[in-house]
Amino acid sequence: MNTEELTMLLARIQVLDNRQVDQLTIEAWAPLLAHVPYPDAVEAVNGHFAESTEYLLPAHITARVRAKRRAELPSTMSEEAPPSCADGAHRWLPDGTCLYCTDREES
CATH class of the missing domain: 1.10.10 (Arc Repressor Mutant, subunit A)
Known part of the structure; x- marks a missing residue:
């Protein structure tokens, strides 16, 4: 924005x-x-x-x-048990945010 x-x-x-x-x-x-x-x-x-x-x-x-x-995730993905980001395994969205936690990808 x-x-x-x-x-x-x-x-x-x-x-x-x-x-x-x-x-x-x-x-x-x-x-x-x-x-x-x-x-x-x-x-x-x-x-x-x-x-x-x-x-x-x-x-x-x-x-x-x-x-x-x-x-909006495909129904094949479960929200019940999202992967842990504790080990650094973030799932980065195009805007640089992690789908599962509050971390942001550094530019």
């Missing part, structure tokens, strides 16, 4: 929860959501506000995006 898209996303969030958004907010959120495509982030924000009264954080967005990706 680029800065313009992030600004639009934060404006949407601001309308929904009346938070104050300034340049520092944009700069703080930018690295946390850089890997998230804008349409996925909008869908995650909409889902969050439709189902939760919690104060929205970037982690809520990334968790929803990751859950959506897992739901």
Whole structure:
């Protein structure tokens, strides 16, 4: 997501929860959501506000995006027992995140 898209996303969030958004907010959120495509982030924000009264954080967005990706896995893959990433056996997604944990692939 680029800065313009992030600004639009934060404006949407601001309308929904009346938070104050300034340049520092944009700069703080930018690295946390850089890997998230804008349409996925909008869908995650909409889902969050439709189902939760919690104060929205970037982690809520990334968790929803990751859950959506897992739901889109072929039915032959089991979510019940995902591989352990403890031994460094991550399954990297195209955006550099691991499907099974919170690690990010270093660029």
